Amino acid sequence: MEEEKTIGSSRVELNENNIENATEETRNVKDKIEDPKVGMMFNSIDDIMKYYTRYGKEKGFAVAKRSSKKGDDGEVRYVTIACNRAGKPRNRSSNPLKLQSESKTDCKAQLRAVLCPDGKWILNAMVLDHNHGLSPSRTRYYKCNRLLEPHAKKRFASNDKADIRMKKNLKSFVVEAGGHENLSFVEKDCRNKLSCLHLREGDVAAMQDFFLKMQVDNSDFFYTMDFNENGRLRNVFWADARSRATFKEFGDVVMFDTTYLVNKYDIPFAHFVGVNHHGQSTLLGCGLISNEDTETFTWLFQTWLKCMFGCPPCAIITDHDKAMKKAIEIVFPKARHRWCLSHIMEKLSKKLRGYKEYESIKICMQNAVYDSLTKGEFEESWGKFVEKYKLESNEWLLGLYDERRRWVPAFVKDMFWAGMSTTKQGESMHAFFDGYINLKTALKQFLDQYELAIAKKVANENNEDFNSFNLCIPCITHYEMEKQFQSAYTIAKFKEFQQELIGNICCNLFSCKKGTVFSEYELREDVSLGERHRPAIFSVYVNEDTNEVNCNCRLFEFRGILCRHQIMVFIHREVYRIPDKYILKRWSKTVIRSHNKVRISYDNWFVKPEAQRYDKMCKDFFEVANLAADSEDRCEKVMAQIQELKREFENEEGVCGRNKPI
Numbered sequence: 001m002e003e004e005k006t007i008g009s010s011r012v013e014l015n016e017n018n019i020e021n022a023t024e025e026t027r028n029v030k031d032k033i034e035d036p037k038v039g040m041m042f043n044s045i046d047d048i049m050k051y052y053t054r055y056g057k058e059k060g061f062a063v064a065k066r067s068s069k070k071g072d073d074g075e076v077r078y079v080t081i082a083c084n085r086a087g088k089p090r091n092r093s094s095n096p097l098k099l100q101s102e103s104k105t106d107c108k109a110q111l112r113a114v115l116c117p118d119g120k121w122i123l124n125a126m127v128l129d130h131n132h133g134l135s136p137s138r139t140r141y142y143k144c145n146r147l148l149e150p151h152a153k154k155r156f157a158s159n160d161k162a163d164i165r166m167k168k169n170l171k172s173f174v175v176e177a178g179g180h181e182n183l184s185f186v187e188k189d190c191r192n193k194l195s196c197l198h199l200r201e202g203d204v205a206a207m208q209d210f211f212l213k214m215q216v217d218n219s220d221f222f223y224t225m226d227f228n229e230n231g232r233l234r235n236v237f238w239a240d241a242r243s244r245a246t247f248k249e250f251g252d253v254v255m256f257d258t259t260y261l262v263n264k265y266d267i268p269f270a271h272f273v274g275v276n277h278h279g280q281s282t283l284l285g286c287g288l289i290s291n292e293d294t295e296t297f298t299w300l301f302q303t304w305l306k307c308m309f310g311c312p313p314c315a316i317i318t319d320h321d322k323a324m325k326k327a328i329e330i331v332f333p334k335a336r337h338r339w340c341l342s343h344i345m346e347k348l349s350k351k352l353r354g355y356k357e358y359e360s361i362k363i364c365m366q367n368a369v370y371d372s373l374t375k376g377e378f379e380e381s382w383g384k385f386v387e388k389y390k391l392e393s394n395e396w397l398l399g400l401y402d403e404r405r406r407w408v409p410a411f412v413k414d415m416f417w418a419g420m421s422t423t424k425q426g427e428s429m430h431a432f433f434d435g436y437i438n439l440k441t442a443l444k445q446f447l448d449q450y451e452l453a454i455a456k457k458v459a460n461e462n463n464e465d466f467n468s469f470n471l472c473i474p475c476i477t478h479y480e481m482e483k484q485f486q487s488a489y490t491i492a493k494f495k496e497f498q499q500e501l502i503g504n505i506c507c508n509l510f511s512c513k514k515g516t517v518f519s520e521y522e523l524r525e526d527v528s529l530g531e532r533h534r535p536a537i538f539s540v541y542v543n544e545d546t547n548e549v550n551c552n553c554r555l556f557e558f559r560g561i562l563c564r565h566q567i568m569v570f571i572h573r574e575v576y577r578i579p580d581k582y583i584l585k586r587w588s589k590t591v592i593r594s595h596n597k598v599r600i601s602y603d604n605w606f607v608k609p610e611a612q613r614y615d616k617m618c619k620d621f622f623e624v625a626n627l628a629a630d631s632e633d634r635c636e637k638v639m640a641q642i643q644e645l646k647r648e649f650e651n652e653e654g655v656c657g658r659n660k661p662i
Helices: 019-031 045-059 136-141 150-161 166-177 187-193 203-217 241-250 294-307 322-331 341-345 348-352 358-370 375-388 395-402 443-470 480-488 491-506 555-559 564-572 609-628 632-659
Strands: 063-070 076-083 110-115 121-127 222-227 233-239 253-257 267-275 281-289 315-318 336-339 507-513 518-529 532-543 548-551
Touching: 045 063, 045 076, 045 110, 045 121, 045 136, 063 395, 203 222, 203 233, 203 443, 222 294, 233 294, 241 267, 241 281, 281 294, 281 443, 294 322, 315 322, 322 336, 336 341, 341 358, 348 358, 348 395, 358 375, 375 395, 443 491, 480 491, 491 507, 491 518, 491 564, 507 564, 518 564, 532 564, 548 564, 609 632
Parallel strands: 253 315, 315 336
Antiparallel strands: 063 076, 076 110, 110 121, 222 233, 233 281, 253 267, 267 281, 507 518, 518 532, 532 548
């Protein structure tokens, strides 16, 4: 049975039996923290957290930030900090004979504060009573009260470098402190704070050999190693020459994934992935990181940005993670950040399983997310869903709603995401190294598997390039627009256009409002929602001067493919040849991609005629450059001839067009 709270519950009387403790007891009374009162002022939310944490440590409970609400200006204006045992207990185990431990007791103890006009915070409501026992002597175990001092952290790191085991390392601190109960940290804190990669013998050497080999075989290979203050390897990043060249072509939209852990030491493996002109995933860099915190992600993103010539992506997709979010705001402040929808929906069981009507809640939430075609529809459906199941106080759902612009399909489809879909069938790209690494893969094995995985991806892209050059998907209509896309797009993207062209049969144009500058068309479509169908109204706006066509379904903005509604309006207006702005270079099969010219070791580069010619020219270019570098006149002469050749070849390419070999 837990001990009852004792601090402040009795008066200390001095006599011959306790006079030795008088000084210590007096010090405790002096250091006693003031009880919370309505009207107390604080400079920030952090100050409120620090105060309530100290108060909880004295009284015998732990605290946690419960919820916060933003005003119309997006600034946080209300905050609730509660006992960490707030919330209803939930049984997340599917096996009734193997129930998991649960700390939640639906405790109501909390502080509520509101932001004042002068920027300070004032406590405006509170509940001080707890529905569970309090134990001041046990508060050291709560995470919010554990602290690893800098000197202790440095000593742990030094001992770890000397190969002193963690248990012996910790034992020395226990002896010095006079027992475990006098330590301000636990063993887990020590392991988390060492901030280095826990590699097995030979891993570092294998990594260095791998990097040296890649530098020899790959022109422009990039790698960097990050060491902590004790010289221990903390983080690693690398990108081969092909990945760097690929970024120039397909680095506008990037997915950052930390799905995999390499070897039994749980080293987080992170990689950056883009989408090529066939809709296939393509690697844009890899990293091994010691922690998954904001500081580490910031280092990784900054390193990747430097590797990619200082050009940030326009959009980035990550897991639902606060540390990643903060790092992206620091390194890519102008990039649009979206959360992976599947990662959020996979959390439904963990977050909501404790509710009696879980299955109904799950279906209702999925319908609100997936079936809402507009922002207004989502707002209405979400509101009804939350009200129906009385979920207004669920902090996870509150947080998701506040950040709905980062993950809800109706809110993210207003910009280009390169086909990284938000539909049920494929919310996110599959992990790039599927089938090549798993939780049991050792680092040495991974470095071998890396080249095999990349080689397979390159082979897949080359195969699709050949198919798009050699094969042709027949047109299903007589419209010239279909022939346009047939000749311009890769097979995969032409098929997507054809699906929209076929989708016309589900649409009906029923309204047209003509204007001198803009005209509005309304179409009714029988929309498929899984096994269900429902009618939906879409609006298409046409600029009469430029023939620009915009639809509120936003498919073109989101995927770069003309939607069926735009196609129907073009046909209705007898515009059978689509304006060039709707034919994206990104999906073109006729563009010569620069990354295909990069020398790499895993793609049989040396057997390709174009590769041999490329290397031959580069060798002579370097010799000419060496001869001309010492003279300004020679340099200008070389540059003039290069520019003349460049103009000549560009003119030839324009005449040859799509008949030029790929």
